[in-house]
Amino acid sequence: MKKTGLLIAVLLLAAASANAQQGEVRMTASIAGAMPVGQMKDLTDNTTLRGIDVAILYGVNDKLSAGATIGFQDFYKKFSRAIYKLEDGSDISAVLTNSLQTIPVLATVRYSIKPGAAIQPYVSAGIGGAIVLYNQYIGEYPNQVNKIAFAARPGAGVYIPFGSGSETGANIGIYYQYMPYKHIPGITNLANLGFTVGIGFPMRN
Amino acid sequence: MQKIFSVLLAGVIALVSCTKDAVNNLEPAEKPLYITNVTSGTDFTSYATFSLADSVAVISNNQLIERVRTAYDAELISAIAAQMQARGYTRVAHGEDPDLGMSISRIYNDYTGLIDYGAYWGGYGGYWDPYYWGYGGYNYYFPPMIGTYTITEGAVTVDLLDLKNAPATNEIRLLWNGLIRGTGTFNAARVPQHAELLFAQSPYLAN
Numbered sequence: 001m002k003k004t005g006l007l008i009a010v011l012l013l014a015a016a017s018a019n020a021q022q023g024e025v026r027m028t029a030s031i032a033g034a035m036p037v038g039q040m041k042d043l044t045d046n047t048t049l050r051g052i053d054v055a056i057l058y059g060v061n062d063k064l065s066a067g068a069t070i071g072f073q074d075f076y077k078k079f080s081r082a083i084y085k086l087e088d089g090s091d092i093s094a095v096l097t098n099s100l101q102t103i104p105v106l107a108t109v110r111y112s113i114k115p116g117a118a119i120q121p122y123v124s125a126g127i128g129g130a131i132v133l134y135n136q137y138i139g140e141y142p143n144q145v146n147k148i149a150f151a152a153r154p155g156a157g158v159y160i161p162f163g164s165g166s167e168t169g170a171n172i173g174i175y176y177q178y179m180p181y182k183h184i185p186g187i188t189n190l191a192n193l194g195f196t197v198g199i200g201f202p203m204r205n
Numbered sequence: 206m207q208k209i210f211s212v213l214l215a216g217v218i219a220l221v222s223c224t225k226d227a228v229n230n231l232e233p234a235e236k237p238l239y240i241t242n243v244t245s246g247t248d249f250t251s252y253a254t255f256s257l258a259d260s261v262a263v264i265s266n267n268q269l270i271e272r273v274r275t276a277y278d279a280e281l282i283s284a285i286a287a288q289m290q291a292r293g294y295t296r297v298a299h300g301e302d303p304d305l306g307m308s309i310s311r312i313y314n315d316y317t318g319l320i321d322y323g324a325y326w327g328g329y330g331g332y333w334d335p336y337y338w339g340y341g342g343y344n345y346y347f348p349p350m351i352g353t354y355t356i357t358e359g360a361v362t363v364d365l366l367d368l369k370n371a372p373a374t375n376e377i378r379l380l381w382n383g384l385i386r387g388t389g390t391f392n393a394a395r396v397p398q399h400a401e402l403l404f405a406q407s408p409y410l411a412n
Contacts, residue, residue, distance in 0.1 A: 050224065076225040076227070076230075078230060078231075083406045089245070091240070091241050092239065093238070093405070095235040099227045101224055135227065138238060139231070139386075140228045141387075
């Protein structure tokens with residue numbers, strides 16, 4: 001199911017490029033993974049590979065491009081049965097599961113350090129918001145908190161054209177994503193180190 | 206551009222639907238919850254004997270329905286009694302002036318809600334085109350269609366009552382309460398786990 005979903009999403013995104021009208025706009029569609037860092041590790045320390053990242057950037061010049069990025073990450077952690085003290089003094093023995101999804105939507109700029117090279121390194125920065133869907137399950141009973149948070153994402157990567165003169169190529173990137181978040185007790189931010197592996201291509205008919 | 210974002214949105218929705226399902230990733234033994242409450246200041250070493258009824262009260266929506274002893278109930282009574290005996294208490298008959306009284310109840314509560322079926326007859330091409338009835342171009346009119354659903358949730362409670370001091374206090378005080386809740390609560394094969402975990406989190410409950 002997971003693989004099917006990713007495949008469907010990538011195919012949909014590929015279809016989107018076929019319908020695009022703007023010649024100087026490029027899309028990078030990637031499979032994404034992320035590793036929680038900092039306080040987020042209290043919720044889950046599992047690295048996730050259930051993610052996608054799509055950037056649509058307009059080339060301002062041969063080095064600088066700007067546009068938007070939308071992503072998705074699914075974090076999950078099941079804790080072994082343990083006894084917890086409730087506020088009313090009672091004790092509860094339960095298996096806790098944290099399920100957290102983030103959907104960042106970011107204004108993004110990318111600066112290519114060596115445009116035209118066989119391997120083109122770049123740095124990027126994104127700023128915007130993220131939909132944060134958080135469910136803590138006590139056994140099978142969920143407690144849901146859904147909020148929108150500020151999000152910032154500096155990153156770097158390389159773009160490797162598939163051949164000399166090719167407009168399509170592979171893209172490999174890493175980033176640090178930070179979201180201030182105060183809706184979970186004991187947590188003030190959600191941060192993760194992410195990586196993306198995908199394809200970049202021009203969006204035109 | 207609008208089409209692009211529509212496709213992007215569809216892609217994201219496809220991914221959201223593929224999140225790891227927390228409930229489906231629980232093993233059967235991981236689903237039940239065990240909640241215990243204790244009256245603070247209780248010295249459980251001051252009690253020596255207990256009496257446990259040989260039937261279970263069935264309470265539905267806050268009303269006692271019956272007292273029964275099904276195979277599941279018998280398993281549960283036996284397992285609870287064993288836990289008490291393992292903690293140093295002696296089980297005695299009801300008429301032998303026990304220090305502690307124990308009762309087990311099965312509690313069921315119904316939760317009812319409404320479902321609005323909405324205008325399933327319009328807004329999309331799945332319903333009969335009015336042309337079929339010989340009235341092409343007409344609109345449908347359906348009155349509001351509301352359905353109801355009822356969910357019954359069950360739990361097991363174990364109550365430990367102070368009989369020893371009842372004459373002095375003129376009341377039967379609850380000393381300890383245990384609650385078992387969640388899928389598998391009424392699975393007889395899980396009764397040993399239920400009893401063990403319920404008492405494991407109350408180490409003070411010992412003579």
